[in-house]
Amino acid sequence: KAGVTQTPRYLIKTRGQQVTLSCSPISGHRSVSWYQQTPGQGLQFLFEYFSETQRNKGNFPGRFSGRQFSNSRSEMNVSTLELGDSALYLCASSLNTGGITMNTEAFFGQGTRLTVV
Amino acid sequence: AQTVTQSQPEMSVQEAETVTLSCTYDTSESDYYLFWYKQPPSRQMILVIRQEAYKQQNATENRFSVNFQKAAKSFSLKISDSQLGDAAMYFCALRDDKIIFGKGTRLHILP
Numbered sequence: 001k002a003g004v005t006q007t008p009r010y011l012i013k014t015r016g017q018q019v020t021l022s023c024s025p026i027s028g029h030r031s032v033s034w035y036q037q038t039p040g041q042g043l044q045f046l047f048e049y050f051s052e053t054q055r056n057k058g059n060f061p062g063r064f065s066g067r068q069f070s071n072s073r074s075e076m077n078v079s080t081l082e083l084g085d086s087a088l089y090l091c092a093s094s095l096n097t098g099g100i101t102m103n104t105e106a107f108f109g110q111g112t113r114l115t116v117v
Numbered sequence: 118a119q120t121v122t123q124s125q126p127e128m129s130v131q132e133a134e135t136v137t138l139s140c141t142y143d144t145s146e147s148d149y150y151l152f153w154y155k156q157p158p159s160r161q162m163i164l165v166i167r168q169e170a171y172k173q174q175n176a177t178e179n180r181f182s183v184n185f186q187k188a189a190k191s192f193s194l195k196i197s198d199s200q201l202g203d204a205a206m207y208f209c210a211l212r213d214d215k216i217i218f219g220k221g222t223r224l225h226i227l228p
Contacts, residue, residue, distance in 0.1 A: 033215070033216065035218070041220075042208075042218060042219065042220035042221055043208060043218035043220075043221075045215055045216065045217060045218075048215055056214060056215045058215075088160065090162065092162070092216075105152075105164050105167065106164075106216060108154075108161060108162035108163075109161075110159070110160050110161050111160050
């Protein structure tokens with residue numbers, strides 16, 4: 001079974017630009033979560049999608065948005081990039097059959113390393 | 118708001134020895150799950166062990182075990198017979214309606 005796939009693996013963007021990151025969950029997984037990982041702040045929760053609906057949102061500005069498609073693939077968009085957005089962005093998928101299944105293990109992708117210059 | 122605190126940014130242990138990584142958390146929920154994840158240099162996060170809050174028995178997975186103290190909101194990870202492949206960042210995580218991670222502990226294994 002293929003794991004969680006994130007594309008691209010590396011990205012360099014200029015301040016003010018926008019970027020879209022993609023995440024393909026494990027087949028059959030309907031929940032996708034996004035995290036920003038930086039050395040100073042650790043792993044910070046961005047948002048979670050389940051069946052195309054945003055179920056939870058972290059404490060990030062509106063420049064960070066996401067969506068989920070009917071095949072459970074998810075995209076994350078960051079507009080008006082700032083230097084501080086440089087980070088590793090991780091996506092995780094879970095096999096949730098409905099509602100929130102708390103014991104469900106999250107499977108992570110390898111991340112997209114975004115550098116803003 | 119939920120919080121997860123890992124007070125040890127870095128730790129070192131001799132190969133074959135035992136090491137304990139600390140984690141404390143806070144949540145107002147009575148029903149939640151706790152996890153330890155490992156992130157090796159390859160960046161792939163891997164689940165090490167999980168603990169249901171309603172279970173008093175500590176979870177174990179081979180060389181990995183936890184000491185779960187619900188009243189103290191403490192969830193430490195013990196690695197026995199440390200191996201070179203255990204070198205990684207270890208993250209403690211709390212899940213009620215979303216997963217919140219601690220800032221991690223970098224574990225070095227000394228040969």
